[in-house]
Amino acid sequence: MEEGGLGLKDQEVWNKAMVGRLVNWIAEKRDSIWVQWVQCNYLRGRDWFEYSPSTNSSWVWRRICKVKQDLAQGFVDGVWVVQPTSWALPKHRFMGWLVAHEAMNTVDKLITYGMDVDACCTLCGQADESMAHLFFDCQYSRRVMLAMQQITSCSFPMAADFMWWANRGGTVVQKGVQIALFLGALYAIWFQRNKCRNYMVLMHPRQVVLQIHDSMKARIRGRGRENLSANDVSWLCHKNFM
Known part of the structure; x- marks a missing residue:
């Protein structure tokens, strides 16, 4: 709440922060099975920040890509500068x-x-x-x-x-x-x-x-x-x- 009081989190911002972690994992090519799966099935060698999902991609993947676009200005050469x-x-x-x-x-x-x-x-x-x-x-x-x-x-x-x-x-x-x-x-x-x-x-x-x-x-x-x-x-x- 903007005026405080109950201490409730802004769920939209909180969700973006959580999805943003996945965006960062892909950007830094973290050593995980999920990131490797994304690289093989979606990116296939393409630059993560130049990539755009196809229209028939799942809602979850399109959401991750949308958050990636929102956060793109915070990355320099794949590194989160904030x-x-x-x-x-x-x-x-x-x-x-x-x-x-x-x-x-x-x-x-x-x-x-x-x-x-x-x-x-x-x-x-x-x-x-x-x-x-x-x-x-x-x-x-x-x-x-x-x-x-x-x-x-x-x-x-x-x-x-x-x-x-x-x-x-x-x-x-x-x-x-x-x-x-x-x-x-x-x-x-x-x-x-x-x-x-x-x-x-x-x-x-x-x-x-x-x-x-x-x-x-x-x-x-x-x-x-x-x-x-x-x-x-x-x-x-x-x-x-x-």
């Missing part, structure tokens, strides 16, 4: 969801609710606070992102565009780490905004980034190298995460 956010902390992923849905209670929204608050951005004092300004146009936030790029040698979008990574190179792990860093930066900016607004205390942008970098390093080292390719280990070492 999946790597699992490298991010849950609170950072939640922050990313709020930013993507413009659900943050920034000052411009509080004013529309009738609250009497200072509209000026607490971090830079150069413009009124809105979501777009706070996270992407504010001079303090830009300094955080610039320091992040310098320390990690990675680049990040200056907008709430979570499909920005789709056209970038790199493995699933590499994209996942970069997305996690980006979400960590959004969370840190919001945290510093609240601390400055409540206590008039503000950390230097570079120190903020060093904390994000050290936190990511600890998570990566905690997972070990067992499930990482040699290419990923080399990349992570180059970025000083291992």
Whole structure:
């Protein structure tokens, strides 16, 4: 329910998510009898994302293909690029969801609710606070992102565009780490905004980034190298995460 209360799941979305798992299994050519059967009887060597079912195909197979078309933009070279956010902390992923849905209670929204608050951005004092300004146009936030790029040698979008990574190179792990860093930066900016607004205390942008970098390093080292390719280990070492 949109307004909450009973905690009932949206069955249409839930069904699409479950069917989406099958789409992903076919895309990654998972070692299973069902995927092998699909490859032999339906795809027969054809590209999964170029394939279209025939009109006499079963309803179930046409449903899988329909969901594949709906999710196609989330795949790059057969890899689901949204999946790597699992490298991010849950609170950072939640922050990313709020930013993507413009659900943050920034000052411009509080004013529309009738609250009497200072509209000026607490971090830079150069413009009124809105979501777009706070996270992407504010001079303090830009300094955080610039320091992040310098320390990690990675680049990040200056907008709430979570499909920005789709056209970038790199493995699933590499994209996942970069997305996690980006979400960590959004969370840190919001945290510093609240601390400055409540206590008039503000950390230097570079120190903020060093904390994000050290936190990511600890998570990566905690997972070990067992499930990482040699290419990923080399990349992570180059970025000083291992």
